[in-house]
Amino acid sequence: MIYNFDSITERRGSGSVKYDLTAKFFGKEDVLPMWVADMDFEVPDFIREAMAERMGHPIFGYTYRSEKFFETVASWLQRRHGWRIEPDNVSFSPGIVPALNMCVMEFTAPGDRIVVQPPVYFPFFSAVANHGRELMYNRLLETNGRYEIDFGHLESLFRSGAKMLLLCHPHNPVGRVWTRDELEELARLAVQYGVLVISDEIHSDLMLFGNRHIPLASLGKDVADLTLTCIAPSKTFNLAGLSTSLVITTNPVLKKRYEKMLDAVHVGGGNIFGQVALEAAYTHGDEWLDQLILYLESNYQLLYGHFREHVPEMVISPLEATYLVWLDLSFLNMHDDALKDFVISRARLGLNDGPMFGPGGAQHQRMNIATPAAILMEGIGRLSKAVNERH
Numbered sequence: 492m493i494y495n496f497d498s499i500t501e502r503r504g505s506g507s508v509k510y511d512l513t514a515k516f517f518g519k520e521d522v523l524p525m526w527v528a529d530m531d532f533e534v535p536d537f538i539r540e541a542m543a544e545r546m547g548h549p550i551f552g553y554t555y556r557s558e559k560f561f562e563t564v565a566s567w568l569q570r571r572h573g574w575r576i577e578p579d580n581v582s583f584s585p586g587i588v589p590a591l592n593m594c595v596m597e598f599t600a601p602g603d604r605i606v607v608q609p610p611v612y613f614p615f616f617s618a619v620a621n622h623g624r625e626l627m628y629n630r631l632l633e634t635n636g637r638y639e640i641d642f643g644h645l646e647s648l649f650r651s652g653a654k655m656l657l658l659c660h661p662h663n664p665v666g667r668v669w670t671r672d673e674l675e676e677l678a679r680l681a682v683q684y685g686v687l688v689i690s691d692e693i694h695s696d697l698m699l700f701g702n703r704h705i706p707l708a709s710l711g712k713d714v715a716d717l718t719l720t721c722i723a724p725s726k727t728f729n730l731a732g733l734s735t736s737l738v739i740t741t742n743p744v745l746k747k748r749y750e751k752m753l754d755a756v757h758v759g760g761g762n763i764f765g766q767v768a769l770e771a772a773y774t775h776g777d778e779w780l781d782q783l784i785l786y787l788e789s790n791y792q793l794l795y796g797h798f799r800e801h802v803p804e805m806v807i808s809p810l811e812a813t814y815l816v817w818l819d820l821s822f823l824n825m826h827d828d829a830l831k832d833f834v835i836s837r838a839r840l841g842l843n844d845g846p847m848f849g850p851g852g853a854q855h856q857r858m859n860i861a862t863p864a865a866i867l868m869e870g871i872g873r874l875s876k877a878v879n880e881r882h
């Protein structure tokens with residue numbers, strides 16, 4: 492079956508953060524929203540039909556997750572990423588950010604040092620700081636828009652007593668897919684210094700241009716023993732509003748402690764529709780996802796070609812995964828506040844402002860390209876026009 496990603500669905504009035512809160516966040520109604528990381532594509536039929544079938548039963552009381560739920564997750568990971576786990580290695584979370592917070596609370600103590608690698612998805616910072624733990628930055632190294640891990644500095648942070656690393660894999664917002672060599676080096680250091688790794692792999696299904704996702708915990712027992720992996724169908728199938736995510740570990744001690752925390756804060760119940768949607772997505776979603784990936788690749792190529800021609804000075808980070816493009820606008824020589832205002836007022840775009848991603852984020856903007864090509868063209872056209880008419 493051929494799926495249509497070109498059709499435009501009106502999202503205004505649907506309670507959408509991206510569309511309905513534009514004026515609140517950008518102070519203007521007429522910005523084109525290309526910020527929050529969800530997609531403008533409709534959830535595929537086979538997921539909506541499964542949800543509608545459950546809706547047909549008129550009672551939505553407390554439910555539990557069946558064995559099939561966990562088997563479906565294991566089978567998806569095996570099929571998509573060649574990672575063999577047992578259904579019993581899988582735990583529930585109402586979201587990945589809640590999982591990061593619960594892991595920080597359960598596995599570290601106030602004052603402990605936790606490493607993050609900015610520029611990175613901003614809730615990584617609050618997941619540490621909100622609980623009185625100390626943030627340690629291992630800034631990514633950048634060359635011409637391509638980012639790498641600074642292993643020398645990472646080792647010095649581990650040696651100086653860091654307890655945990657929050658890994659973003661693939662990395663939002665810089666679009667990197669960490670390679671086997673990079674992951675092996677990271678695993679080696681984590682094992683050597685006994686650092687627990689929370690590997691946020693929420694974007695791992697969205698591999699572009701032939702890149703392959705290697706789950707950190709799939710590298711071997713040593714590293715698996717100190718890793719909790721976070722995944723979800725929310726980015727992949729546009730289900731973020733259903734609050735259904737997963738935490739995976741093959742270490743039974745970590746699993747027990749994670750689930751103890753999940754019970755303590757009492758958020759393990761979940762959402763019946765999220766459960767049904769997850770099972771349908773992970774059972775029937777391969778073909779739809781393969782087509783989505785082709786569409787996202789084509790969108791990135793449209794963006795890249797357009798900006799190369801019209802804004803050749805702008806450095807665009809190579810997009811290896813995700814649908815979030817990291818744009819370096821430092822050639823405009825504006826202060827960060829002026830740049831933010833320029834994007835909102837002159838380009839009339841709602842993007843994510845680089846500084847929110849921490850050190851290394853200045854002078855950058857993040858653009859969400861998971862939208863029909865016509866909307867994408869409108870957005871990139873607005874930016875190039877504003878840049879070229881700025882004088």
Ligand SMILES: Cc1ncc(COP(=O)(O)O)c(C=O)c1O
Nearest residue numbers: 528586587588589612663691693
């Ligand atoms: C790296 C990363 N982790 C987590 C999330 C959000 O996860 P959740 O909505 O399940 O809390 C996002 C959303 O953009 C993300 O990019």
